Amino acid sequence: MRNQVAVKVLLSFLIFAVFCSLAEANDTSWPYANETKEQRNQRMDWWRDARFGMFIHWGVYSVPAGIYKGHKVKGIGEWIMNRGKIPVAEYKEYAEGFNPVNYDPDKWVMLAKNAGIKYIVITSKHHDGFALYNSKVTDWDVVDATPYGKDLLKPLAEACKKHGIKLGFYYSQAQDWCHKGGAVMRVPAKAGWDNPDHEKIDKFTAEHSGHWDPAQLGSMDEYIKNIAAPQVREILTNYGDIAVLWWDTPVDMNKERADMLQPLISLQPGIITNNRLGGGYPGDLKTPEQHIPAKGLDYDWEACMTMNDTWGFKSYDHNWKSAKNLIRNLVDIASKGGNYLLNVGPTSKGEIPQESVERLKEIGKWMSVNSRSIYETTASPFAKLSWGRCTKKTYINGADLYLHIFDWPEDGKLILPGLKNKVQQAYLLENMKKLKAASVSDGVMVELPSEPLNEIDTVAVLKVKGELDIDKIIPSANAQGEIVLKAELANIHNPGYGSKAKLETINSKKNIGFWTDARVWIEWPFEVEKKAEFSVKTDVALTDKASEITIEIDDKKYRAELNPTGSYSNFKTVSIVDKITLNPGEHRLKIRPLRGKWSPVNLRDVTLKSLKISGR
Structure with missing residues (x-):
């Protein structure tokens, strides 16, 4: 082991030397700084068309699965080390229990594909610093620290390529609770459990920027140089085409530190990054977490959300959202011009929880009929619809309006407020049954059957002629003032x-x-x-x-x-x-x-x- 570590240290210096050469040769850290609107649109096209992705949070935290010293630690599962204030050496012992012998990346990818998912983003390294691949700059990875001893990312990359799913990597660039110098977001010691040493721990964290273990202390600049930058290079060079790089929690990240990482994006031409690097870099998309913006955003955006209350696996979190909730979330997000990044948190044995599997299959059933109303669509042209949502596709001489009906009108009459275009065709997407549509004083009225085809969301399609012409209809005075x-x-x-x-x-x-x-x-x-x-x-x-x-x-x-x-x-x-x-x-x-x-x-x-x- 000592010889192996020595070799890794030598390799880390060699990798960093190459990295420094790249950084010195590249004065512009942000590779898309001079990108034209047309170039940006071309680069973002596949992502905007996809609308639906899968997030995978997986790591050593799935071993304690939310429990430390017999206590259920509050908060999200992947934060158990911080919220439980587990010492580094003690936390690393959990790696002995991380043995995903049931891991089947082909099965995972097909589960995602059958659900209608177009891209996957997996945690290559989360805040606990544990890498899901064989990193050459540390032995705190799945190959060196666990009985499993094999790279988890490579077979996933191969399965994604085989089945036509784009692959992205999440990487925690700032927070790292196991490598010296990594940043820490300060959390009170009693936030996770009734820690008897909370006063002593809180005093230490207050004096040491959130760190609770002396083993964590060190230079963040050195951490970025010797761990983060080389690891980002590894994940962007060893796994083929990478579509997305997903940064997270830029604690203590300044421009100088971000500039050590940003040039590496050029290793994957056309890659899409989010807005969480820090240092003032906007990235390509905003990332509302665990909520859907009320009115969408003025920039490309992706809502990342869980199926229950945690990202990483917690054995006792059974607060699962229904398939109805998840499907309507997807529709709501698409109707506001965003993407839905829906999370699964596999177990330490390499299994996606059955509750997640069941819900993904339900989503897949709905998508098998209605995916045309999600993929390649843009935001609703209407201010607000009382009965549901709308997505659209526009063409040179017309548009398709996809009407997602959540609340079926009792009288069977659906109003499209303010729509002035001529309707050329109206039908139900599931069975192509034709519908009657006519212009009325306050828009267009569509006559529906007495019952919906799907209680979650029945989709009707309106094909309209010409450029969309819609009056903005918002509440105004009625006859009674x-x-x-x-x-x-x-x-x-x-x-x-x-x-x-x-x-x-x-x-x-x-x-x-x-x-x-x-x-x-x-x-x-x-x-x-x-x-x-x-x-x-x-x-x-x-x-x-x-x-x-x-x-x-x-x-x-x-x-x-x-x-x-x-x-x-x-x-x-x-x-x-x-x-x-x-x-x-x-x-x-x-x-x-x-x-x-x-x-x-x-x-x-x-x-x-x-x-x-x-x-x-």
Whole structure:
């Protein structure tokens, strides 16, 4: 072993020397700095068309599987070393239990492909510093530290190539909890479990930038030079075509450190990177984590999300999302112009959990019929649809609108608000059954059968003629002078981690429910036709504790107290703004919980009622 380590150290110096030569010869760290719009579009085309990828978090953390010293460690499974404050030497002992004898990369890739997934991103090295391949600069890898003793990435790369799936690598460039000098995100010692030494540990981490073990201390610059940069070179040169490089948590990353890594991207011409390198480099895509942006983003983006509550395997995390939830997430993300990177966390034996397998197969059934409404589509042209989502494909002389119907209309009449194009053809995607579509005063109405073909999402297709011509339809005054902001038209802004507010139905009426997190906020756009004074009311339901909210209408702010109604199903109308004067034009109303004075609330529609018209 000593001779082997000595050889690795010598090789690390040789690799770094080559790296330095590359960096010195390349003054521009960001290889796409001078890329034209056409060049960028060409490079990003495959990724934008794909819409659906698989994330794989796999490593030594799957051995403890969320449990340390008999305690269930809180938080995500791959962070157990940090949240449990496990010493380096003790954590490394878990490698003896990492023996993925049931690993079948061909089976994994086919599972992904049959689910409709187009690309895979796997953790080549996560924050614990453990590499899933035979790294030449450390012995903290699957070949040298585990009884399995074989590279895990090479057979996956071969299987991806065989089955036409693009491969990407996740690499933790900054955080590394086992190599000296690697960065650490500071987490309180009691955040994971009731650690009896928490005061002593917290004092040490406060004095040492989050590190809890003296074995972690060292120069981050040296870590980047001797571990991170050579390893990035390894993963970008030893496994054929790599489509994506996925950086993560740029703790203590500055431009100088990022510049040690960025030139290596050129080893894979055309590679796509995310926005998490640090050092001011934007990457090619933004990465909202564990949430879907309410309205999409103004840049290429990819929502990375789990099937339960963890990325790395945890033996006791059984909070699995339903296939319905996952399919609708995929549709929601595509309708906002993003990609869905859906995670699986294999076990230490090399098996994807059966619950993940079952859900991927359910997604595959839906995609086998409806994938045309996902692949190569772009974002919805509509402001908001109360019944579901829309994706589209545009052509020189027309467009295909894919109508994803989540809530089947009781009267069988589906309205496309503001659509002015002539409909050439309308049909159900699953069985090609023709539908009647006609222009009406507020858009286009499609007549549907009495029952949906799929309760999760039945897709109807509208082929329209010419360039899309759609009036922006947002809530405005009705005949009674009221502007009704329906719950199903709200933009719900959920945080990445924490509970998610969502639509539900109580007593046959829609409301925003599960609003337990004070970071969640909601908003509606609306239009005022004539200058007028309005009062604002809403229907709320909450149990036995009052709650306070702030209401923002453009630049004006108000505060309201919501009193208990006795239950979450007993809705009562409350006034939240007594009077506000609004000019003609588009406005936005936002409701935010008041931190420290918030308790969960169910909220239905918000109504602005005209008090009097002030002028024209």
